[in-house]
Amino acid sequence: GNSVTQMEGPVTLSEEAFLTINCTYTATGYPSLFWYVQYPGEGLQLLLKATKADDKGSNKGFEATYRKETTSFHLEKGSVQVSDSAVYFCALGVSSTLGRLYFGRGTQLTVWP
Amino acid sequence: EAQVTQNPRYLITVTGKKLTVTCSQNMNHEYMSWYRQDPGLGLRQIYYSMNVEVTDKGDVPEGYKVSRKEKRNFPLILESPSPNQTSLYFCASSSGHQNTGELFFGEGSRLTVL
Numbered sequence: 001g002n003s004v005t006q007m008e009g010p011v012t013l014s015e016e017a018f019l020t021i022n023c024t025y026t027a028t029g030y031p032s033l034f035w036y037v038q039y040p041g042e043g044l045q046l047l048l049k050a051t052k053a054d055d056k057g058s059n060k061g062f063e064a065t066y067r068k069e070t071t072s073f074h075l076e077k078g079s080v081q082v083s084d085s086a087v088y089f090c091a092l093g094v095s096s097t098l099g100r101l102y103f104g105r106g107t108q109l110t111v112w113p
Numbered sequence: 114e115a116q117v118t119q120n121p122r123y124l125i126t127v128t129g130k131k132l133t134v135t136c137s138q139n140m141n142h143e144y145m146s147w148y149r150q151d152p153g154l155g156l157r158q159i160y161y162s163m164n165v166e167v168t169d170k171g172d173v174p175e176g177y178k179v180s181r182k183e184k185r186n187f188p189l190i191l192e193s194p195s196p197n198q199t200s201l202y203f204c205a206s207s208s209g210h211q212n213t214g215e216l217f218f219g220e221g222s223r224l225t226v227l
Binding site: 034036042043045046049089098099100101103104105 | 144146148153158171
């Protein structure tokens, strides 16, 4: 089946620290991979995506590389800011279920000044 | 502006009192879906729709109904709400293209069932 496992939080960091949130997946076929971010009191919004192996998605200083050999899509940022405090969701989509994404459980990130 | 609009944003109700959460999108998307978000469980899909008059169950459909009479609207119906349906609900839409797959989410509806 299709599923996503991401590291459990909460993750607490000081400003300018390095961030890694691990995400691994199981999928039938060749999935597209996504990271979504949910700021307090808001809906989810797409942060970045990658649609094939070895693609790197990037946005707002965040990066993730689609690693087929390790079935992973880890989210990284070199220097986090207080404004990055949010919940981060890893997700996958497959062609057999168009319009649907499979989400991980989310990782709460808190950044202190 | 492209958006998914849900109403109400907040609702407190009592067990057994039927309610409907509306969802509307202005992007002409074929796919629409409902998720619930609960602490420690992440997002779980309730129902989804591939087009007008085509709907299917997600992972947690019990206690919910949906309809898709028009492309832009996808209401979520709780015929007889119970306290275990207290949750944060999100509607989402998508064009369904394989290489994008991006979901557009509403701002959420926080429901409390007493």
